[in-house]
Amino acid sequence: MLYVENTYGHSISVVDTKSFKVVGTIELDEEKHPDDVAVTKDGKILYCNMTSDGGHSHPLARGDTSYVAAFDTATLKELWRIPIKGHAGHMTISNDNRYLYNTLFDRWFVARVDLQTQEVVEIPVSFNGGHGIRISDDDKRLYVGSILMSKLDLVDLEKHETVKSFLFRDNVRPFHFTKDERTMFVQQSWMHGFHVVDVEANRILRTIALPTLPPETPVIDSYPHTVDHGLEVTPDGKHMVVLASTGNYAAIYSLPDLTLVKTIRLGGVPNWITIDSTGTYAYASNRITDDISVIDLRNFEEIERIKVGRFPQRMCVTD
DSSP states (O other), X not given: OEEEEETTTTEEEXXXXXXXXXXXXXXXXXXXXXXXXXXXXXXXXXXXXXXXXXXXXXXXXXXXXXXXXXXETTTOOEEEEEEEESOEEEEEEOTTSSEEEEEETTSSEEEXXXXXXXXXXXXXXXXXXXXXXXXXXXXXXXXXXXXXXXXXXXXXXXXXXXXXXXXXXXXXXXXXXXXXXXXXXXXXXXXXXXXXXXXXXXXXXXXXXXXXXXXXXXXXXXXXXXXXXXXXXXXXXXXXXXXETTTTEEEEEETTTOOEEEEEEOSSSEEEEEEOTTSSEEEEEETTTTEEEEEETTTTEEEEEEEOSSSEEEEEEOO
16 A cells, blocks of 8 residues: 655545555544654554644744654554654654654654654754654664754664764755665755765765756745655665656666666656555655656556645555
8 A cells, every 4th residue: 555645635645556546545634734654564554743834934943743643554543643842744664663753843853752652752863954764774773864954864773862964065855875874865955966975984975967957947946945855766776766846757767876767757746756665666746736656667657647635745655
């Protein structure tokens, strides 16, 4: 199943990944909007975080209360809900299904939710503006990016402390790293492309420009200055899918040589990319056209458009 959070639709669309049809909808509170979703490896429990603001609160980063809710994927019924101090952003679930980690836009920490006890623990980072977040395969390291302070922290989850900070010129947007965590790929605000970062040396090795945008492409003149948003490495590590949000396409790169293989036309303003565990299909959320592009990664072409709720953004998929 594919789970799609519809930010302005106040809902989660449930999509059957065999038929590519919407088979269910989870209706959320009208006064809250979802920001991200995560599902356990066995596909039994879905988590969603919700905030009370329709977008980031910059430049006046105010206090906020967000919520994390758990849903039974068999019945789509809510199991529990807990408050989170701060304006929640993206989140990730540990590979052992024990913890859920939430970035916070207006706080200097990550909120870790114990999924057995619902206890919340604050893990400090060196910035506010928390945005992107990923966890290592062994659940020992957390990578957290800032959309305000142009930094990315590597957090030791045993010590609960930042052991390395990566500095950039502009806001850190989606990022991913190779399975050995030696190389990281980072998108930024204002930037049409991505950086290739040597994690151990803590330096940018290359900057890859995506194919040139057409001259009629509108200039992004408001915060958070999103040009490209969405980047994911395939499970076999052989390719990477990068979204050009303002260009309405996906670019496929081979790894490790970073050769452009193909560009694929998508819907309006693609925002997020997720790939199934087999590496067969990638799913891109198109915010303006309210649909999901299904990309067949065996021949690199869009094979389906799935209509979902209003303003779809983050997604998660389970077998």
